[in-house]
Amino acid sequence: MVRVPDFMNQLFRMRSRGLLSGLSVLLAEFPLVMAIIARVPYTEIDWTAYMEQVQLFLSGVRNYKELVGCTGPLVYPGGHVLLYTILYYLTNGGNNILLAQGIFAVVYCTCVFTVGLILRTVRAPLYLYGLLILSKRLHSIFILRLFNDSFNSLFAALAILFACNKRFFWASIMLSLACSVKMSSLLYFPSYFVILLQAVGPKKTWLHAFLIVLIQVAVSLPFISYFSNYWLQAFDFGRMFDYTWTVNWRFVSKELFESNIFSTGLLLIHISFVLIFAFTRWNRITKAGPIAMTKSMLTLKPLQPVTAMTPQFILTALAASNLLGIVCSRSLHYQFYAWFAWYTPYLMYQAGFNAIMVIGLSMLQEHAWNVFPSTVSSSILAVSIPALTLAKLYQSTDNRIRS
Incomplete structure (x- = not known):
């Protein structure tokens, strides 16, 4: 007779070796997504503002300072404008919310499937797949709120998938497209360029950098007449955040949160x-x-490799680079969860946590991001769990990356 502890141990050690795991997750997601659309009310937050800004764009306004919606000025790059212009036409000026939700449901399922392919590529344990579909917050961000973080997350996931398979040309394109929707994907670039330099050499790294910049210039061309306003507003690194909406820094005072010392630190x-x-x-x-x-x-002289570059190394480096930015972020809003939640369970696994710890920490992280409004305790969790993951990851990957 097989003992229960042995069975559970083997279950947690099972790994994916084909597309079946990803497809199974997708099949489990589809009815859940349909049920959410049918039963959970849509929540208006930014969709109307996006549509108002697109309407101004279509009327001929090209000055970013004049592209203003009901929630404020446009603060996203040109890729966002182009994507939501397409959505504007598809959804009858943004009025067909049900169709918009259907489109975002497809984006969500595609993102889930893409992350599933990433996990398959790195031969992740099967239990990590289950964690993909359990997030209430991620479903909300994509399907109920229609945030642009949805497209940003999809492009970033595609970039990671291509990078893990060493298709760096497509990885660079997708990562630049992600940045063209929201500049948050810049957080991947420190590790991405270190990976590129070691994988393809300095000459091709410069070419990849040129390609990435070229895409950013291309999506900015409609706003060329007001170029400085575009770049200052779409990539505003000094933007002030409202303490009311912070998820991660509720445990510090409002005065400290708004201070230059805090942001500089x-x-x-x-x-x-x-x-x-x-x-x-x-x-x-x-x-x-x-x-x-x-x-x-x-000098354009390539570095000499001393060990092979594996998909596990690439995913760990990219996800860690992104998570470092999350931990040190000036402020995190609820929709920003889509930037990193897909990959933290894998980082926890690479950090050496056992399956029970990975599941437990993931549930605590999910809880922290579902507390509204945020509290002192929820924000402590929102910061401490990724910080703990990174600290343990740094310690455990001193000599090896789990494969």
């Missing part, structure tokens, strides 16, 4: 940890330090 912490990870973890393929990498980029 977070930026310095972020830069410091990115450099630490870049030159002690993400450089493991060549063991190159900052001087060697800089010299390689300037």
